[in-house]
Amino acid sequence: MHSKRLISILTLTLIAFMAIGSVAYAGSRIVLKPKVDAFAYFIDTSPSMAQSYKNTGNPKIIAGLNALKRLNNVVPELGYDSALYTMPDFATYSPKGTFSRGAMARGLSSVPEELPFFQSTPMGKGFNDLDGTISKWNGKFAVIFVSDGLANAGRNPATIVSQMSDKYGDRFCLHIVSTADTPKGIALLKRLATRTPCGVFVEASALSDKAVLDKFAQDVFYTQEEELVVEIVEEVVVAPAPVAVQEKIVFRNLNFGFDKYQITDEMVPSLTEAAALLEEYSNLKVKVGGHTDSTGPEAYNQGLSERRAKSVADWLAGNGVAADRLEVKGYGETSPKYDNTTKEGRKLNRRVELDVED
Known part of the structure; x- marks a missing residue:
């Protein structure tokens, strides 16, 4: 009853120049449980x-x-x-x-x-x-x-x-x-x-x-829980000549507890979905970026962000994503997306983001 989807795919853009193809549009919504x-x-x-x-x-x-x-x-x-x-x-x-x-x-x-x-x-x-x-x-x-x-x-x-x-x-x-x-x-x-x-x-x-x-x-x-919404839309794209495929998938908001970096059971369903999508687009490389809130020394937070990113990368590598596709990077407290003066803002800043590009 209390399990939460800790990854929301906020943007998924796939431009495919083919006679017939499909585009996956993904987002999230807040649902009450x-x-x-x-x-x-x-x-x-x-x-x-x-x-x-x-x-x-x-x-x-x-x-x-x-x-x-x-x-x-x-x-x-x-x-x-x-x-x-x-x-x-x-x-x-x-x-x-x-x-x-x-x-x-x-x-x-x-x-x-x-x-x-x-x-x-x-x-x-x-x-x-x-x-x-x-x-x-x-x-x-x-x-x-x-x-x-x-x-x-x-x-x-x-x-x-x-x-x-x-x-x-x-x-x-x-x-x-x-x-x-x-x-x-x-x-x-x-x-x-x-x-x-x-x-x-x-x-x-x-x-x-x-x-x-x-x-x-x-x-x-x-x-209040965040729920992933993915819609697959079939479409026909007319192209006069072959054009290089550009793909970008951004996963956001994989949040950790205070001073924590271990993967929890509640994260596994969302990570499983992430691994499945990355398996589908096997030509893409993944930058796994770890972040912290502003609590504590800056040097300690840098190391904590790296440990968070590595724990996610290790999980993905152990579940079907080739290790050479994963680049681990820690950003410490330098890239907050939310207000660190509030409890909820600090919670959302304790995150790992996966940026996927060619």
């Missing part, structure tokens, strides 16, 4: 959620529901299952089924906004009831819990969530949308978010910020 197979919104409807949230003038339950409604509008429909439950009296407002924004919006609108008074909040029991339901789920799943963190009866909810984390391992992520306004409530909710290795904590009010909302949605629900 689900992080989970299913998720559940889990809403605290205990009496304290009827209290005012911060200085908004709205009850906490309204603030929490509004945050989920904003989130629901940006969750992409990627085929995962979803459900909507409440606690402490466990109730279902949207049964488990293929996620659609419209169906979930109807479920959120049906959650009661008028809450009972003088009722205890056995949050631990709520999670125990939830566990009894999601124990039947397959694959990876996330729970998005909306609460003010006030629990005053029954078992410690952190203990229950820890037990769930032990049982499900990395299949289970608990994320928190907090309406807490007390140090005790905030502390409990942050503790719950850390009980699963992938948990994310966010304030309900923060989800009114589009950037925060989009980041939370991506952290919980999906990844």
